[in-house]
């Protein structure tokens with residue numbers, strides 16, 4: 001073979017490293033000869049509750065229609081979201097996960113002549129979608145692990161077309177307060193699109209984190225993205241959405257795959273959206289699990305980054321990679337975040353009480369023996 005195909009790929013694509021997901025349970029079981037039932041996975045910020053029973057019933061009801069293409073406009077789901085969120089359906093774009101929304105906005109608006117601004121330690125998909133379109137990523141140093149919005153506003157140039165802001169942010173769990181966000185939005189020029197990624201917003205139970213939807217009227221350059229993957233427990237189905245002015249949604253719709261959200265995902269999302277008890281339970285499990293992990297870290301004399309998400313980044317005070325490996329060997333999957341510039345931290349998704357305890361017990365043993 002003489003052709004170097006990677007050399008033919010777009011320059012931005014050549015420089016990319018693929019997204020590294022949390023290790024699947026089955027893969028770890030194979031690798032270490034463990035029983036899948038003995039493995040605890042707290043690595044991908046998934047909902048530990050299992051899906052809403054209403055989602056399962058809704059999927060069963062639509063299974064016989066599997067031979068048909070899904071509703072490419074997602075009419076019913078958009079209607080339900082529109083009523084719940086107080087926005088018009090024309091402001092909603094459905095995505096194959098909110099990841100799809102991040103990609104659609106970038107592909108529709110950003111080219112090789114542009115810059116895209118985001119924070120250090122921010123979600124790994126921002127550099128991927130930026131480089132994939134050949135744009136220049138402008139990574140702004142974080143303060144206290146969180147976004148420095150003043151510095152991000154200052155990093156905007158005539159070339160900037162898009163800014164990604166995650167609130168709360170993954171993998172740090174840090175959040176932006178109302179006043180900070182308002183000051184930032186007021187400073188961003190109107191031709192620069194602000195993507196406010198609210199993947200964890202349903203977990204926020206305090207009043208210190210603003211709701212991005214409150215700013216859509218005042219700032220037509222704002223896109224708020226949300227997902228059914230986290231608090232709504234549908235990560236495998238891939239369904240998320242963006243909310244923005246119809247003109248931006250129109251541009252995204254032009255590059256969107258015609259049937260990007262499958263019918264099972266649409267049905268399950270619609271059903272879960274109506275299941276208020278499920279969301280309340282997801283929040284309770286998260287709140288209590290977060291307290292359990294924080295108490296466990298305190299007992300182990302470990303520091304952590306306060307989090308408003310369904311995960312927490314713990315500082316091991318030393319290189320986390322060997323600890324991660326040893327946890328794996330004992331059947332506990334968490335997330336190393338060295339690739340996010342956080343080599344001493346591990347990100348742990350909040351699990352069920354027994355899962356959290358198992359993690360804490362194994363962590364304690366690994367730290368003592370290390």
Ligand SMILES: *Cc1c(COP(=O)(O)O)cnc(C)c1O
Pocket residue numbers: 045096097098099100123166169170197199226227228229235238239240
């Ligand atoms: C998990 C996550 C998403 C989206 O996930 P999807 O499953 O594609 O909806 C988006 N942003 C952040 C910050 C996330 O952590």
